[in-house]
Amino acid sequence: MENVLIVGSGCAGLTAAIYTARANLNPLVLEGREPGGQLTTTTMVENFPGFPEGIDGPMLVMNMHKQAERFGARFEYGVVTGFEPGEKSHRVEIDGAWRETRTLIIASGASARWLGLPGERGKIGHGLTSCATCDGAFYRGVPVCVVGGGDSAAEEAIFLTRFASKVYLIHRRDELRASKIMADRVLAHEKIEPVWNSVPVEYLSDDKGEMRALRVRGVKSGAESEIGVKCVFVAIGHTPNTAPFVGHLDLDENGYIIQKSGTRTNLPGVFAAGDVADHVYRQAITAAGQGCAAALEAEHYLTDLEA
Numbered sequence: 001m002e003n004v005l006i007v008g009s010g011c012a013g014l015t016a017a018i019y020t021a022r023a024n025l026n027p028l029v030l031e032g033r034e035p036g037g038q039l040t041t042t043t044m045v046e047n048f049p050g051f052p053e054g055i056d057g058p059m060l061v062m063n064m065h066k067q068a069e070r071f072g073a074r075f076e077y078g079v080v081t082g083f084e085p086g087e088k089s090h091r092v093e094i095d096g097a098w099r100e101t102r103t104l105i106i107a108s109g110a111s112a113r114w115l116g117l118p119g120e121r122g123k124i125g126h127g128l129t130s131c132a133t134c135d136g137a138f139y140r141g142v143p144v145c146v147v148g149g150g151d152s153a154a155e156e157a158i159f160l161t162r163f164a165s166k167v168y169l170i171h172r173r174d175e176l177r178a179s180k181i182m183a184d185r186v187l188a189h190e191k192i193e194p195v196w197n198s199v200p201v202e203y204l205s206d207d208k209g210e211m212r213a214l215r216v217r218g219v220k221s222g223a224e225s226e227i228g229v230k231c232v233f234v235a236i237g238h239t240p241n242t243a244p245f246v247g248h249l250d251l252d253e254n255g256y257i258i259q260k261s262g263t264r265t266n267l268p269g270v271f272a273a274g275d276v277a278d279h280v281y282r283q284a285i286t287a288a289g290q291g292c293a294a295a296l297e298a299e300h301y302l303t304d305l306e307a
């Protein structure tokens with residue numbers, strides 16, 4: 001029987017691990033498919049307080065990991081494949097083997113959504129990415145495109161103008177979903193060219209397997225055309241990693257865990273922290289803050305359980 005099982009080893013999970021380990025709760029942290037979470041796919045993090053010169057993303061999570069280990073947190077690799085809630089403890093299936101825990105902190109994050117076009121997986125890293133901050137600097141002086149019309153797409157398009165010669169913004173409608181201030185900035189930018197009412201249909205690679213163009217189809221006209229770009233940045237939102245908890249935890253219409261008060265979920269002893277429950281802020285520091293809150297709430301819950 002575990003006291004605290006933490007699912008996820010990004011900023012939220014690792015902060016929960018530091019706090020519960022320091023409280024002598026001997027937490028077990030489950031590192032899933034993307035150990036370290038989304039920060040491992042970024043380069044410089046300039047807005048995490050305490051690092052005036054910025055800090056390398058993977059270094060920041062590695063430091064958090066070491067800090068949690070120093071206080072006795074245990075780490076295992078594994079993916080949650082099933083979940084059975086109970087009254088005073090919960091059963092969690094990890095790669096087919098069931099474990100039991102008094103408290104569960106779900107910090108499994110959210111994963112970037114992809115378009116689902118043929119050959120997509122194999123093209124990631126060869127001119128196809130979901131992270132402008134990670135890969136933008138590789139595309140200096142060449143045309144690129146961003147797919148999507150939300151705040152992420154707008155932010156990425158603006159960021160990419162620092163490097164690219166031109167940024168096409170491909171959106172399936174003729175109006176951006178992004179907030180007005182971001183949309184205005186995008187539309188006023190001389191390097192950004194919106195391609196309205198268009199959906200990507202095919203990635204076109206050169207003979208070295210690198211991106212050379214994106215084929216798009218006009219939603220209204222049905223006509224297809226090729227846009228010559230060296231990289232496609234997909235920014236069509238994220239999917240929270242909540243699949244094993246469907247039917248047990250209250251989720252919103254997009255699958256994010258609903259926090260009832262603080263980080264508490266609808267189930268006693270189950271807490272949610274970070275991007276798995278937050279589609280609004282999605283910052284390393286807010287995820288870390290929620291990880292801390294979840295740890296403190298789990299600690300109080302365990303104290304009450306013993307009383």
Ligand code: NAP
Pocket residue numbers: 115147148149150151152153155172173176177199235236237238279280281282
């Ligand atoms: P989002 O708001 O859900 O926008 C996703 C965009 O992708 C939409 O424009 C959508 O089109 C488009 N899209 C979705 N599926 C598509 C598909 N299969 N093919 C083509 N286009 C597709 O996601 P987000 O931009 O990642 O933002 C998520 C949340 O984080 C939002 O609340 C946002 O405000 C927030 N955020 C804030 C900031 C900031 O304030 N600095 C930065 C980033 C994100 P439709 O518009 O037609 O649905």
